[in-house]
Structure formats: structure tokens, C-alpha cells
Amino acid sequence: MNDPQLDALFAPLSSDSGTENQLQLERTPPHNFEAEAALLGAILNNNAAYERVSDILRPEHFADARHGRIFEASGKLIERGQLANPVTLSAFFRQDEHLAEIGGPGYLAELSNNLVSVINAGDYGKLVYDLYLRRELIEIGEDVVNEAYRHDIDIEAPQQIEQAEQRLFSLATSGSAESGFVSFGASLTKAVENAENAFRNAGKVVGVTSGLRDIDRKLGGLHPSDLLILAGRPSMGKTALAMNLAFNAAIASQQNRAGGTETKEGKLGAIAVFSLEMAAEQLAARLLSQAAEVSGDNMRRGDLTEEDFERLVTATQELNAVPLYIDDTPALPVSTLRTRCRRLKRQQGLAMIVVDYLQLLSPPTNFRGDGRVQEISEITRSLKAIAKELEVPVLALSQLSRAVEQRDDKRPQLSDLRESGSIEQDADVVMFIYREQYYLERGEPAQKPEESTDKFGERYAQWQDRLNLVYNTAEVIIAKQRHGPVGSVRLFFDGNYTKFGDLDQTIDEEHE
DSSP states (O other): OOOHHHHHHHHHHHOOOOHHHHHHHHHSOOOOHHHHHHHHHHHHHOTHHHHHHTTTOOGGGOSSHHHHHHHHHHHHHHHTTOOOSHHHHHHHHHHTTOTGGGTHHHHHHHHHTOOOOHHHHHHHHHHHHHHHHHHHHHHHHHHHHHHHHSOOTTSOHHHHHHHHHHHHHHHHHTTTSOOOOOOHHHHHHHHHHHHHHHHHTTTTOSSBOOSOHHHHHHHSSBOTTOEEEEEOOTTSOHHHHHHHHHHHHHHHHHHHHHTTOOOSSSOSSEEEEEESSSOHHHHHHHHHHHHHTOOHHHHHHTOOOHHHHHHHHHHHHHHTTOOEEEEOOTTOBHHHHHHHHHHHHHHHOEEEEEEEOGGGSBOOTTOOOOSHHHHHHHHHHHHHHHHHHHTSOEEEEEOBOGGGGGSSSOOOOGGGBSSOTHHHHHOSEEEEEEOHHHHHHTTOOOOOTTOOHHHHHHHHHHHHHHHHHHTTEEEEEEEEETTSOOEEEEEEEETTTTEEEEOOHHHHHHHO
């Protein structure tokens, strides 16, 4: 497609006419009034041209404020089903008493004399938008320089970097945030691809593997774009299970990468863990304890044998290349979390995000809601949006209310989710971690004053039998799954290493 007029408009931006002209261009914000006028002329001559640029252009994208107002007024008339031309626009602006501000009817007639085909209108629109982005980049750069020179005690340098990076990412994604309509045929093709991938994996894992046989069987893996909530009362092992899942996914990603395996489901890439409660080195110590099978308590106290230390060194060497990244910034705003995940995806690839835990996140920096419930609602909506935007599963841990402790059956329910019903609403999967052993050990029977020794012995034996039955086991209750069945999964749990694993099938069947 050759258009001499379009080529002439691009020429001033790419021509090399000497040092003086280059310096002048560097000092003048990028703009092309001729391109803006030509685009408006195309719209005024044929309103179909507006449809070609309305998805990417906004009135503020025009360097000439008059052109922005004319573009906005044209859009209003066209969206009402009316004709936008010099005559109707003159009446529109005359009614608002702003006709003189846009140059009068003579300027509208002058714009309509720019004869540009509808086919080329999209190219002119892209040029206008590109120049807008360049002007925004200049403004951001100037703000960064001015903020850096300004010594403000309340704003530290790392915060300035974070703010600048957030503005850059917002600008970079401003044109791609809205995907628009997708044909049903294209959606069907994607659905068939997912089914084909599931078939090739024997119907087990489509998304990121959890590394735990029965959870993968129940969920089909951790699916891209899904928000998964893992909730439980304190000491149930929420963090331990989440880190097990993250570590298993990182190992699988490393093995696939080493084997050259590429998939469309986002199985390759880094695992991002945001630990708002525990320090990064504490989480690393937990994972090292699991891999080396050395008691975490002995590691903390330094009660290690020579053999233990050798296993720790060997495990450290093996795990050094695992693509697991931990951010332990406290009270992290969810908007900053989004920025850092975008950066990690660009640099390393991204397969999964883990947040420990939901209630410790801060709402977006521009949030103006009132009350903690609204804050949690905004945070869960933002996490779901991050999962969809980055096309990765987001696993967020959550606390449960104390209502669980008031019941005889302490298995959690959806109504126990703390502070906001939006957690249940926004999540694709809600899981609860429950360890009956924890409650049984703290409820060891004591002989009552009026109770006979035989009666107490019988009651104590029943308690002992139940404790033996659930010893070193945990139950993951899948209370909600948007795309699959609900139910419970029993896992092995070793408290010495805070490690979850698959429960022996034969033992599992006996317990059932």
C-alpha cells in the first residue's frame, strides 16, 4: 500500500537534514498536525473511517487540542447514529458555544478537503497514537528527573523507581488492555487445543503441575488465568503446602526447560512467590529442609551432624538453578505486585504466582474505597485481573474466621472465609487445608472426676485409634471449582520437614 501523502507525513520524522534540524526535533515534542488533520478529513468525508481508529485513539492522543475536540464530537455524533460532517459539527459546537475555539466552520470545511481514503485511515491513526506515546515518554522522563532532583524525606529512591516503572508499564499496556471481541470460531479452536493437550497428558495436567498426584487428578493442574484460594486456620500448614506446590512447579519448569519442552499453557518460566509474612531466607530454609530431609528445627538450632551438613550442601547445589523467585516486601500494594510480575515475565518468563497471604496485601495505590471489606474485594479483583492479563495461575493464601473453632466439626466451609465474600466470588478454585491430627493432639482426653477407670480407658483408646488413623496426614478440601468437581484429597504430611506428599494408595483405600 503506497500513499504519497502518508509517506510525506512520515518523512519529517525520519529525514536527516543536518545537526541543527535534529536538535530542533529533539527539543520539540513529537507531533504531526498534518497527520491529525488528514485523519479528521477522512472521518468527515466518510464516517466509516472512525471505526478503524476508535479502538486505539482517544481525544487526548491528539497533539492539537482542537483536533481532539473535533474527534470527540465526531465520535459522539457517529455513536448516536448521526452523520458527522462540517455542517453537523458546526451546529454541535455552535450549540455548545465552542465553535470559535475549534477554528469556526471554515476550519471544519478546510479539514474535510483533506482527501484520504478510509483504507489509509488506520495508518494515520497509528501514527497519531505513536506520537502520543512518545510525548508521554518525554513527560515521564522529565518527571523522573525532577523527582530525583527533589529531595523529599517521605519518598525514598526505591519508591521513585517503583513509581516510574509503574507509569512506564501502564503506558506500555494502555493500547493492549482491551482485547475486544474474539470470534466464536477462534474460541473453539483454543478449546480444542486445550482438549488435545489434556489428551496427550493422559487427561491429568493441562496447566501447571502441583507435583501432587491426587490434587492434579482433581484439578487437572493449576490452570492459566485462574485465581486459586488456599485457606486454613493457623498451624494447618497453608504456607508449607503453598511452598510445596510452588517448588514442585519450579522443578517441573526447570526439567521442561532443560529438556527443551515448550508448551502453550505457560508451564515454562519462573515461579513468583510474594511472602508478606515470612522472610525469604525462612522460606528458603523450609525448602532446603524438605529437599535435604534435615529437620528444620535442627537447622535453626545448629544441631546438625556431619552427614546432615553434607546433605544440605548437596541439596543447595541441586536447587541453585530452580527458577523460584521470592519477594518478601511487607504490606506490598497489589499494583506493585502486578508491576513486578510483568517485569519478571518479560525477563524470565512466568509460570505461576503465589501470594502469602491475601490479607497482608495493600490495596492499589489509587484505591479510594472505605472499609476493610472493600479493600479485600478490590485486592481479590486485582489478583484475578493479574491472572487473566499474564495468563498464569495465581495461588493466594487466605485466613479463616474463628467461627471454625466454635464448631465440633472443625472442617472449614466457604462461609468461614475471612472479611469478604468476594474472595469466594472472584476465585475459580477455593481449597481448605485441614489437619485433624492438630486438633486431636490438643484435645487429649483427661479423666473426669465421676468417670471410672475402665470408661476413661475405653475413651482414651478410641482417641488413640483416631489419632493413629490421621497421624501424618492432611486433608485438602476443594470447596469450589468453577470448571470441575468438588471434593476432598488426602495427603501425607511430615511435620519435621514441613513437607506434603502423595498418600500411599493402599493406605488411602483402607481409610476410606
